[in-house]
Every structure is written in C-alpha cells, then in structure tokens.
Amino acid sequence: MAVQLENIPMSSISIERRLHLLSLIICIMAIFMVALLFLVLRGCAGKADTHFTELTVGQLNIAGPDSVKRIIISHKMPMAPFQGEMLERSVPPGLAGMIFCAPDGDEVGGIGVSGTAKGGAALMALDYRNVPLEAIGFSTYYDENGQSAGFVIMDPPRGTVDVKKLNADDPEEVERFQAMMVQRVDLSVSNEKAGLTISDRQGNVRILIGMDENDEPSIQLLDKEGRVTQVMASEPSHKTKR
Secondary structure: OOOOHHHOOHHHHHHHHHHHHHHHHHHHHHHHHHHHHHHHHHHHHHOOOOOOOOOOOOEEEEEOOOOOEEEEEEOOOOOEEEOOEEEOOOOOOOOEEEEEEOOOOOEEEEEEEEEOOOOEEEEEEEEOOOOOOEEEEEEEEEEOOEEEEEEEEEOOOOOOOOHHHHHOOOHHHHHHHHHHOOEEEEEEEEOOEEEEEEEOOOOOEEEEEEEOOOOOEEEEEEOOOOOEEEEEEOOOOOOOOO
C-alpha cells in the first residue's frame, strides 16, 4: 500500500530533511579536509627549502635515514649513548650542550656550557672510538678568583669496556675503566701563570714547564715519585737603578 504524505506529521518530514542535510554537510566537510591535507602534504614534500626564523625546543635530535641520532642538542646535557646504553655524566649543574655521535650511535664528542653570576664553565671534547673515553678537551672556567683556560690530552684506551657493567656499578669493570683515565698532557693558563705538564702512562707528572706571574720561565724534571731531579730556570731579571 502506498504511503500518503498527508498522513505523515510535518514534524517527522522536517526532522528527516534536517538529518539528510546534516549528513550531506558532514560528507562535504570530510572531502574538503582530505583534499586540504593532501595539498599540504604535497606542498611540504615539494618544498625542501622550508625554513623557520625561530624554533624553540627543549631538545633537538638530528638523525639520518636509519633513525640513528647523529647530533643531539639540549638545554640539559644529554646522557652519553654508548653500546646501546646511556651513561650518566658528572658535569656542572645547569650544563647545556650538544653531542656528536658516530654512525653506530656512540658518542664521539661534544660541547657544553654552564654558568651563573658566581661561576661557570665552557667545555669541548673529542672522544676515542669504541670506548667512552675523552681523547682531547678544551675548557674555560670562571669564578670569584678569576678566569682560566686549559687543554688536555688523555692516554689512548687500553682495551675496551662493557657499558652494561659500568651502569650496573660492577666494581671490577669500574676500576678497569678508571685505570684508563690517564691524563698525559695539560696546558693551562690561570692567575697570570702559564704551565705545561707531561705525565707518564701512570699519570705521574714527569715534566713541568711554567711561566710565573713575574714572567720568569722554568723547566722541572721529576721522577716517578714526584721528586724534582733537575731544574732549569732563568736568572731573575732585576732592573738597575740609576
């Protein structure tokens, strides 16, 4: 039997029309959003030189196509990635920095800066490979006593270490790793004095070259126990009064 429209209340016809209209509007909006998203993605893909005048982030990771992080910049010095583990650092508070990583993700160097009105430091280091050990380092410091700068060279690593054991505070592995931390060369300037020290493989200073605050140079040779065995120094210069 055919349904007569005049038997249907007008309120039912109005609701049905509104539902159809709402559905149509939703479909049109969905199509519009999909088309807009497509255009945006296409524009980004075709415009490789997109740039920002300013970008504020807490940490920025730069990675290659393999997703391995090669450069990490952070307001807080990043932990040291090595052998798939993350090593804690002993750094001044408030140290911000940037680290560089090898293709396998291991850290190979970095830069750090910290400081307050009372004191601070700026550090830069390059590491040896396959061992989380600093090779060379540059640094500047300042505090209420003045400013200083230095350059150090560490002894090459003797073997390797297990980072998982280091993180687990394995006493034997920690002791073996600490034994590798031998400073061989230290060149620094502080409080108007300049000095160069050269140490043996056990970390004992054997040669000390210095220039004091009065511009008087000296060279000292030391034995393994730290006793001075030879001194070369210039005669103090005295101005003759007339």
